Amino acid sequence: MNKPSTFAAPKGVPDYVPPASAEFVAVRDGLTKAARLAGYSHIELPVFEDTSLFARGVGESTDVVSKEMYTFADRGDRSVTLRPEGTAGVMRAVIEHGLDRGQLPVKLSYSGPFFRYERPQAGRYRQLQQVGVEAIGVDDPALDAEVIAVADAGFRGLGLDGFRLEITSLGDDTCRPQYRELLQEFLFGLPLDDETRRRAEINPLRVLDDKRPEVKALTADAPLMIDHLSESAKAHFDEVLGHLDALGVAYTVNPRMVRGLDYYTKTTFEFVHDGLGAQSGIGGGGRYDGLMAQLGGQPLSGIGFGLGIDRTILALTAEGKTAGEVARCEVFGVPLGDQAKAKLFVVISQLRAKGIRADISYGGRGVKGAMKAADRSGARIALVLGERDLADGTIGLKDLGTGEQQQVSLDTIVETVGALVGKR
Structure with a gap:
């Protein structure tokens, strides 16, 4: 008797196995298709x-950098980090490969795993x-509106409709310094703990993002960036909202929203779904106009999600x-x-060449076991071929939904x- 394996996936790192993996692929590809x-x-x-x-790129005052990154020394004693987010890496690649010196805007999409050391819970993984x-x-x-509309279209293309878009502006270089001083003046008048006070000194906006009830209560009357926008920042934000209205993308202005990364400026947004409880965010992003220059590139703007x-x-x-399709074959x-078997193996290969998902029973199963395997596969059609059928030049085609079976010429079965x- 085989002993059970003593190995398990790391805590907070999910496996995606059939049949649930089909939904993972469908969601990933659906969101990517919109882009x-x-x-x-x-x-x-x-x-x-x-x-x-x-x-x-992300900011040393953020929880991501100060508490959540997987950082280690490699064999060359270089400090490397498993990527906690995508924007900084994209900007590094754009600068390194000179994409910013071609046609603008540079429009890129990506997908994959990212890593943050957090307490694992539903929908919040390491x-x-x-x-x-x-x-x-x-x-x-208009580009801001396009990025937001792409995300909205991705969710709706999957059939999701119970979410809402929250949006605000975090201002620009013409108004953020004054607002920073105003906010710090307010925060330094509060009975903050030492760590929160240090955060207020480095990046006071981070304090408004604090989820602790006592801190939220203390900052309830804090001045808000959206009330102190410069004329240019306000005009930019109003135009973004105008484009969203024209596209029919519904939104709610949330002046207290603060994203968890330091590089955001001007347009900032989040998609939330109340069906998820406390962890209600399903996506978000914003504009980061100073990030490329900060990483050693040109002073070019950017926006993403x-x-x-x-x-x-x-x-x-x-x-x-x-x-997604749970069935692994048609x-x-x-x-x-x-x-x-030798003949049917060729037929199955020809069907695959036509773009039809097809599988075959392996291992010399009897007809009963093979038909059970056909049912478990989720296929719509079973092709049953015996030695007598082969001699007659026909093959049995069975509708697994209705149970009806007919004999079809082997020459025309594909x-x-x-x-x-539906694939001729």
């Missing part, structure tokens, strides 16, 4: 980078899966919906005999099946 339709090209990023990239986009090089409110695949799946579940081959599943 492709808007002209975003794929970029594949390293899973780890130089630690200083995230310290400079290895989280995201789809992201970045549009770099043009400061245009990150959408949580895991969170989106939970949101679909909360709405009683699913995405056609299942049942051979009865060695010669029949075309017949293609017509039935």
